[in-house]
Amino acid sequence: MEDAAAALDRARLHAQVWLDSLGSRPVSPQASVAEVVERLGRDLPDGPTSAADVVDLLAEASGPGLTAMPSGRFFGFVIGGTHPAAMAADWLTSAWDQNSGLRSVTPAHTAVEDIAQAWLLDLLGLPAQAAVGFVTGGTMANFTGLAAGRDEVLSRAGWDVATHGLTGAPRVRVLVGAERHDSVDVVLRYLGLGAPEPVAADDQGRIDVADLRARLTQHPDQSTIVVLQAGNLHSGAFDPFTEAIEAAHEYGAWVHVDGAFGLFAAASPVYRHLVAGHEAADSWSTDAHKTLNVPYDCGLVIVRDPAALRRSMSMEGAYLVKDAAGDPFEKVPELSRRGRALPVWAVLRALGRDGVAALVERLAGHARAFAAGIAEIEGATVLNDVGFTQVCASFGDDERTREVVRLMLEDGTAWTSGSVWRDQAVLRISVSNWSTTADDVERTLAALRTAVGRVAGSPR
Known part of the structure; x- marks a missing residue:
């Protein structure tokens, strides 16, 4: 049980470091599968390793290969984050x-x-x-x-x-x-x-x-x-x-x-x-x-x-x-x-009835803010009626839209996925994380404006 206690203490520390990093770290992963494999080691050891050391190795080797999905700036899929009470x-x-x-x-x-x-x-x-x-x-x-x-x-x-x-x-x-x-x-x-x-x-x-x-x-x-x-x-x-x-x-x-x-x-x-x-x-x-x-x-x-x-x-x-x-x-x-x-x-116990309603309304409000911000970008078009938490936009032809998506992922400020909707390439924003703030929305829009500017300035 002493080994278990030490492992849990290490896990808590690594978890706190991870959570504290979400506000500033790039949303995109910074290491490939092969790089994480190399850090973890390919060979199964012959002898035992303490549980605490295993936790340390896992956290330190995996960290660069993690996508900041719990971040308030992950909008790639509808997957939410983790509320503290639920975690x-x-x-x-x-x-x-x-x-x-x-x-x-x-x-x-x-x-x-x-x-x-x-x-x-x-x-x-x-x-x-x-x-x-x-x-x-x-x-x-x-x-x-x-x-x-x-x-x-x-x-x-x-x-x-x-x-x-x-x-x-x-x-x-x-x-x-x-x-x-x-x-x-x-x-x-x-x-x-x-x-x-x-x-x-x-x-x-x-x-x-x-x-x-x-x-x-x-x-x-x-x-x-x-x-x-x-x-x-x-x-x-x-x-x-x-x-x-x-x-x-x-x-x-x-x-x-x-x-x-x-x-x-x-x-x-x-x-x-x-x-x-x-x-x-x-x-x-x-x-x-x-x-x-x-x-x-x-x-x-x-x-x-x-x-x-x-x-x-x-x-x-x-x-x-x-x-x-x-x-x-x-x-x-x-x-x-x-x-x-x-x-x-x-x-549910932490949020209560009013808190769940407020969560839903906040997510949908952020989607409306995204739609309004994108509509102000030259050459951008919001393609859907934004009535809930999804936003789809294009930035000219399919080639330009895909390039905007690529530049957003390369930048790492936020994760916004590409997709195809009604036979047209789109950038899709899904708002589903409880921790997303108005500042997260504005930071993402700023990165998006930069990406669109880079595409507009590039030769055809």
Whole structure:
């Protein structure tokens, strides 16, 4: 235990150095994979090394190869940072080392999960009786919700997936907007459902309800799942939930909402209108390590009918100490899992209802500030209607835009990713970190103005 105490002390010191550096260090990594490998050493030692020395080696060798993703100036992906309460709770989660699948075996974690579930459903405006599963991320949240949907629509058609598998089953079609996140496609592949049928989308990526209804009408008796989105990857736009869900339910479809970052708009009185009608869906997914800013990995799947989720996810085992009230493992694909509810509970308890709303509103406010600042740069165009936390911009033709992206990453002041949206190269800014400040926004805009100036001054 003395070795453990020394290792924990070293880890705390290295963690504090890392956190203190985030305000000033380049956001881009300063060492390559090969350089970090060289620092760590390729050969496995024959003898032991003290835990404290291992921590020192890991921190010192890895430091230059770290991307400052927790920085307030990382806007490359929608991944958030880590709120202090969630970080500390996550350290405890590792120290407590609870396999949190069984209610009676880990009552402390189950109590926390029960409370966090109730708080999340309340904040997100979802049915109080729904079940919440704590999974690894948005992809597995989509997987779990769509697995429940697959099994349910096939059950209605008289087919038991658990007994017969998918061979010979009635075909399940999946209708989804043309601008869905790619994780939806890969999840459908994992589930044996194949490629989805794309539905037309408008210029912001919102699903076209008229086209959705037309496709539903074409095969009214076919087992169907409809996937909607709360927060388009590029525009941040939200599907028209009320009309789309009503159309889908008229034809007996299961409706899943992919709300990786956008579902938390429901927690803010200012942005709640964006998800109006979403509560009528059958399942939802979101990432706690995005808007809610808990550490990796923590996705959330929510299913209106807890029995449908259990039928899809649960398993039997003579050695399992099952509880009549239901067990956490029955809501997720994993039997062994860490206590993911602990950091979620911690950040919710630390922020409170008003704090979560303020966090959402602050993130969206920074996105508006980015849009306004970019609009003032000569030759720049903001391409999306900035209604939430995403900003997409171009800087002339595709070649110039890609060069601006490259120069921003080379500069290191901030991380802003390149992408392609509606067949056009874009610079994409995703605002999702609790620690981002107005100064971070201005520093990023200043770097962006410099990058654009360099491109404008370069020969064609």
